[in-house]
Each structure stands twice: as structure tokens, then as C-alpha cells.
Amino acid sequence: EPEVTQTPSHQVTQMGQEVILRCVPISNHLYFYWYRQILGQKVEFLVSFYNNEISEKSEIFDDQFSVERPDGSNFTLKIRSTKLEDSAMYFCASSRETDTGELFFGEGSRLTVL
Amino acid sequence: GESVGLHLPTLSVQEGDNSIINCAYSNSASDYFIWYKQESGKGPQFIIDIRSNMDKRQGQRVTVLLNKTVKHLSLQIAATQPGDSAVYFCAETYSGSARQLTFGSGTQLTVLP
Numbered sequence: 429e430p431e432v433t434q435t436p437s438h439q440v441t442q443m444g445q446e447v448i449l450r451c452v453p454i455s456n457h458l459y460f461y462w463y464r465q466i467l468g469q470k471v472e473f474l475v476s477f478y479n480n481e482i483s484e485k486s487e488i489f490d491d492q493f494s495v496e497r498p499d500g501s502n503f504t505l506k507i508r509s510t511k512l513e514d515s516a517m518y519f520c521a522s523s524r525e526t527d528t529g530e531l532f533f534g535e536g537s538r539l540t541v542l
Numbered sequence: 543g544e545s546v547g548l549h550l551p552t553l554s555v556q557e558g559d560n561s562i563i564n565c566a567y568s569n570s571a572s573d574y575f576i577w578y579k580q581e582s583g584k585g586p587q588f589i590i591d592i593r594s595n596m597d598k599r600q601g602q603r604v605t606v607l608l609n610k611t612v613k614h615l616s617l618q619i620a621a622t623q624p625g626d627s628a629v630y631f632c633a634e635t636y637s638g639s640a641r642q643l644t645f646g647s648g649t650q651l652t653v654l655p
Contacts, residue, residue, distance in 0.1 A: 430646075432585075442547050447561070460640075463643075468648075470645045470647055470648070471586060471633075471643075471645040472629075472644065473642045473643055473644070476641045476642065483641050484641045484642050486642065518586045519586070521585070526641055529574060529576030529588065529591045529633065529635065530576075530577075530588045530589070530591065531586075531588065531643070531645065532598065533585030533586045533587065534585050535583070535585050536584075536585050
């Protein structure tokens, strides 16, 4: 069964460092997303991406965040200068269409900022 | 701001019983609702969805009910099994788009043997 894969599963970084989280969405999906979940809190929308550009982004997704689809398979989230409050589980998701709530989530990348 | 929230943080049920998980939403512009299940150490997994032009939708062992009058959503799981133990989130969006889901706080369902 096709699935969304994310790497790394856990990354520890120092405050101020750049981090890149990687995702391989399901191959025939066209819409890609990043969500995050701070420990014990709700899952929060960060950004959606379609046709090589951002479709929507939340207030959380400020200038320190960026996304990229560098090739036909990977979808990355970059955090330029990490802050302590960026510590969270980051979930990548993909969907075939936008007119559906059926997003397929990866298992997440846990980011710990020290 | 407006948000989606859940009534109960935890719910324990006996194996074989039916479970009902509730969700309140406050954004009256929301017209599309989704239930997700999250098992420990995994990402959310889609269960079922419902649009605002419906008040009930059934899947395999699951039913979602929508009451727009009181802005309430529920997920019913029939014959609850140990594998149903997880955190259940409701999520909302509008204009039938999945571009930006707003998730609720989650209910931890524990199935007792």
C-alpha cells in the first residue's frame, strides 16, 4: 500500500540552526501539506503546496519557513533559524485532489530544538 | 479566534460496546468535517468525512453525525475493538477544500478487554 515517508524520524538541533525535513508523498498525489503537532497539543496546519507553489499558509508559516519540491518525488520543509518553540512533530501529507479531507499523513519527523 | 474543540479528553469503553466521540465546532462558515484517528507514534489516519449538506454518513463500523443547529459532530464506532484504541480528532474546513484543516484537541479512546 502506498504511503507517505518522512525523514529523519527524529532530529535534534541547536537553536539558530537550519533544519530540513524531507518527505516523499504518494506518487500519484498532486497536493502536498505540512502540519505540525506540539507535544500534547492540536495538529496545526502550516502550508499547502500544489503545482510547484504554495496554495495556502497559516500564520505559523512565517519567513523562517520555506517549502520546496526539488524533484519529482521529494517535498521538503526548511526552517532557517530554529527556535525553541519550533520543537514539535512535523507531519507531511498528500492528497490526490484538493476537494477532499482524505489526506494521507506520514509518520512524522520529531524536531527537538535545544 | 474560532476553533474546533472536543468535549472529552478521554473515553474508555469495553470491547464490543459502541463508542461515541463528540466534537463541537464554532466556525459557522465550516461546511466540511473530517474524523481522523492517530495511533501512538503514527500520523493521523482518515476515517470518514461529511459535508454540511448531510447530517449522517456511514462507513464500515463508523457513523458520523452532524448537527449544524448546535454545531456538533460525533463519531460512532460500532463493536469497538482493541485496535480502535487511539486519539480521535475532528477537523473542519470550508468551501469543500482540504487545503487548510483545523483540528480539534483530540479524544483518547481506550478499549478495555
